[in-house]
Amino acid sequence: MKILIADDSRVMRQIVTRTLRQAGFDGHDLVEAADGQEAYDAAVAEKPDFILSDWNMPEMTGVEVLRALRAGGVQIPFGFVTSEATQEMRDAAAAAGALFLITKPFTAETFREILDPILG
Amino acid sequence: MTDVMKVDDLQAITEQVWQSFLDPEGSDPLLLSLLEPSGGDVAAAISVTGAWRGHVVIGCSTAASRHAASALLGVPSDEVTEDDISDALGELANVIGGNVKALLPEPCALSLPYVVATAGVRWPAVHEICRLDGMWRDEPIHITVLESTSDYQGAAAS
Numbered sequence: 001m002k003i004l005i006a007d008d009s010r011v012m013r014q015i016v017t018r019t020l021r022q023a024g025f026d027g028h029d030l031v032e033a034a035d036g037q038e039a040y041d042a043a044v045a046e047k048p049d050f051i052l053s054d055w056n057m058p059e060m061t062g063v064e065v066l067r068a069l070r071a072g073g074v075q076i077p078f079g080f081v082t083s084e085a086t087q088e089m090r091d092a093a094a095a096a097g098a099l100f101l102i103t104k105p106f107t108a109e110t111f112r113e114i115l116d117p118i119l120g
Numbered sequence: 121m122t123d124v125m126k127v128d129d130l131q132a133i134t135e136q137v138w139q140s141f142l143d144p145e146g147s148d149p150l151l152l153s154l155l156e157p158s159g160g161d162v163a164a165a166i167s168v169t170g171a172w173r174g175h176v177v178i179g180c181s182t183a184a185s186r187h188a189a190s191a192l193l194g195v196p197s198d199e200v201t202e203d204d205i206s207d208a209l210g211e212l213a214n215v216i217g218g219n220v221k222a223l224l225p226e227p228c229a230l231s232l233p234y235v236v237a238t239a240g241v242r243w244p245a246v247h248e249i250c251r252l253d254g255m256w257r258d259e260p261i262h263i264t265v266l267e268s269t270s271d272y273q274g275a276a277a278s
Binding site for chain 2: 008009010011012014015018056058082083084085086088103104105106107
């Protein structure tokens with residue numbers, strides 16, 4: 001499975017990658033994007049099977065990326081990994097078509113619980 | 121508005137960050153201290169605008185910032201770059217700030233994090249409402265929540 005990890009922090013992309021491995025999701029093909037525009041472009045060009053995205057990013061926010069993908073007919077499963085999660089954000093994420101919203105800091109256990117139905 | 125944030129809240133958030141990202145093995149906890157440690161060589165901050173305005177700041181020694189980048193990236197300390205250190209501290213400010221924001225009155229917006237590699241950083245027109253000081257791997261760390269005392273409505277407010 002090809003997974004796109006979008007976060008403007010290289011450190012956080014590394015932590016997400018490591019946590020995926022610790023949660024038992026080894027062997028997937030990982031693609032990275034360092035801002036929202038890169039995430040959108042990579043989603044269209046690389047056609048990943050799943051997208052894990054930060055919310056607050058330069059160029060386009062994560063939810064703008066999701067809305068743009070859905071508006072263009074791209075239905076790749078999409079989940080957020082973000083440092084803040086108000087009810088308003090959860091509602092906006094769900095309305096845009098996100099599967100879940102994981103808040104930072106997270107653990108491998110959280111990843112396992114939420115991602116197992118998708119990646120397991 | 122000293123009620124918006126208590127030191128216990130900040131401690132719970134900080135401990136969660138340490139347990140998840142900086143000390144998952146439980147071998148290098150942040151040891152909290154009542155004494156204000158010296159040595160704030162580097163600071164990363166994230167600003168909050170809206171119904172509550174201020175900053176969440178994490179400051180530490182240069183050595184602690186290098187340890188943090190090393191722990192977050194999973195590479196030896198002597199292999200981390202200045203960019204890694206800025207990224208790591210900025211992300212810590214972002215994660216702590218995001219969790220602090222959840223306790224603040226809504227609506228508020230978070231800025232992207234910014235990092236200042238200068239000793240003795242001063243934040244204008246603020247007062248401190250919450251502070252944690254501690255030692256991590258024998259290096260000083262301090263986390264502060266600063267509330268703006270000016271009437272300026274930031275451009276990023278929404």
